[in-house]
Amino acid sequence: MTNNLQEIDGLTENDLELVNALQLAPRASWSDLSVILGVHATTLARRWEHITNAGLARISIAPGPGMAAQMEMAFIELTCRNSQVIQVADELFKDHRTMTIQFIAGSAHLLVTVAAPGQSLADFLLTTIGSLDGVLHYSVRTVTGQLMDASNWHFRALPPAAMRKLCLLASKPDPREGGVRVAMDEIDQEILRSLSISGRMGFKEIAHRAGITPPAAARRVNRLIEGNYINVRCDIVRHSLGRNVSAVFWGSMSPDDILLIDRNIAAELPEIRIMVAVTGANNIHMVVWLNNPSESLAVERKILRAIPGLTIDDRRIVLRTFKYNGARITESGLFGEVLPVGF
Numbered sequence: 001m002t003n004n005l006q007e008i009d010g011l012t013e014n015d016l017e018l019v020n021a022l023q024l025a026p027r028a029s030w031s032d033l034s035v036i037l038g039v040h041a042t043t044l045a046r047r048w049e050h051i052t053n054a055g056l057a058r059i060s061i062a063p064g065p066g067m068a069a070q071m072e073m074a075f076i077e078l079t080c081r082n083s084q085v086i087q088v089a090d091e092l093f094k095d096h097r098t099m100t101i102q103f104i105a106g107s108a109h110l111l112v113t114v115a116a117p118g119q120s121l122a123d124f125l126l127t128t129i130g131s132l133d134g135v136l137h138y139s140v141r142t143v144t145g146q147l148m149d150a151s152n153w154h155f156r157a158l159p160p161a162a163m164r165k166l167c168l169l170a171s172k173p174d175p176r177e178g179g180v181r182v183a184m185d186e187i188d189q190e191i192l193r194s195l196s197i198s199g200r201m202g203f204k205e206i207a208h209r210a211g212i213t214p215p216a217a218a219r220r221v222n223r224l225i226e227g228n229y230i231n232v233r234c235d236i237v238r239h240s241l242g243r244n245v246s247a248v249f250w251g252s253m254s255p256d257d258i259l260l261i262d263r264n265i266a267a268e269l270p271e272i273r274i275m276v277a278v279t280g281a282n283n284i285h286m287v288v289w290l291n292n293p294s295e296s297l298a299v300e301r302k303i304l305r306a307i308p309g310l311t312i313d314d315r316r317i318v319l320r321t322f323k324y325n326g327a328r329i330t331e332s333g334l335f336g337e338v339l340p341v342g343f
Contacts, residue, residue, distance in 0.1 A: 014047070015051055018033075018044060018051070019157070019236055021162075022048070022200075024169075024170065025166045026199055027170065027232055030042075030044050036169075054334070056236065056334065058198075058234070060197075060198075060199045060233065060326060061199050062149070062233060063115055063230065064231045066227050066228040067230060068143065068146065070118070070184070071118065072116045072118075072120070073114065074278075075143070075278065076114055076125075076139070076140050076141075077104075077106075077108035077140075078112060078129070078135050078138050079137040084133070085109045085134070088109075088132055089323075092132075095124075095128060096340060096341060096342025097114050099325055100112070100113035101321070102320070103322065105317045105318075106316045108137075117342060125138065141282075142278060143276050143277070143285075145258070147258065148265070148286075155270070190211075191206055191220055191221060192224075192343065193209075193341065196338070196341040199232045203221065206221065237333050238289060238333065244291065245292055245317060246288070246289055246290070246318040247288050248285070248315070249284075249285075249300065250315070252283055253277075253311075256309075260309070269303060271288045271289055271290065271302070271303075273288065274287045275287075281313075282313050284310065286303070296315065300315075326339050326340070
């Protein structure tokens with residue numbers, strides 16, 4: 001990603017700097033951000049409200065390793081009747097277990113990312129998918145490990161010194177390791193629902209929704225973050241960064257090679273949004289952002305040079321995204337209605 005980000009698609013350079021700051025420290029206070037960015041806290045809050053109201057960016061949550069150990073996550077490819085693809089996508093949008101729904105170029109029509117609490121993936125497949133008349137066939141890859149997480153991805157609109165200060169504001173746990181195991185209760189579930197709507201929701205509002213005090217809300221939120229149960233992340237619409245195309249790569253690696261992946265490799269490969277280990281013939285699932293489809297081969301070569309032992313065996317271009325991490329994506333590619341998570 002270039003360091004010379006300029007005003008594009010409704011986001012000024014100052015807006016991009018704010019989004020970059022929130023990618024690095026998504027729950028930092030406006031006053032703390034004000035000191036680093038040199039902009040009044042009220043101005044930052046007003047600017048962020050404008051960005052989110054326009055559907056250009058949002059802060060949400062995704063399961064961390066601690067949460068993933070208590071749920072079933074999977075990527076499901078659906079082959080549908082041609083006339084019912086949109087209908088199937090609309091029906092699945094309403095399900096709290098679907099995080100992302102994408103229309104892809106390939107043998108299947110839809111790629112669905114599912115986060116099923118407990119042991120409910122079988123129910124999702126047999127009951128939810130099984131009840132959809134428009135679905136003809138499905139295949140499933142279950143997630144077995146997170147290797148590179150989207151919450152750690154960011155572009156570089158800020159000077160290195162400012163980015164270092166922001167990283168200190170929000171020191172993140174290692175995404176490969178789970179924290180101390182926590183028994184989730186209904187209050188935690190309500191907190192997750194609140195944060196999935198707005199990852200910057202204040203402790204006072206979270207407390208009101210969960211029926212607890214603000215200090216108790218702060219303790220529980222911090223426990224979930226520090227224990228690696230959730231990743232708080234700031235997402236921005238692709239076209240605002242010139243990354244108009246999303247692609248999915250499936251590859252293979254030996255278990256020993258997976259353990260040797262450099263934990264700082266994301267800095268060398270800003271094109272990768274997420275990389276996870278999965279079941280199936282190809283045990284690596286990657287999502288990459290591209291300027292255009294013709295860039296795919298060059299990015300593939302770059303990834304293969306950077307990650308020894310990896311082969312890339314299959315590829316899909318995403319033609320349209322219906323839902324992204326709980327939010328509806330409009331035909332213009334903007335964030336719309338948000339459905340609280342089900343995990």
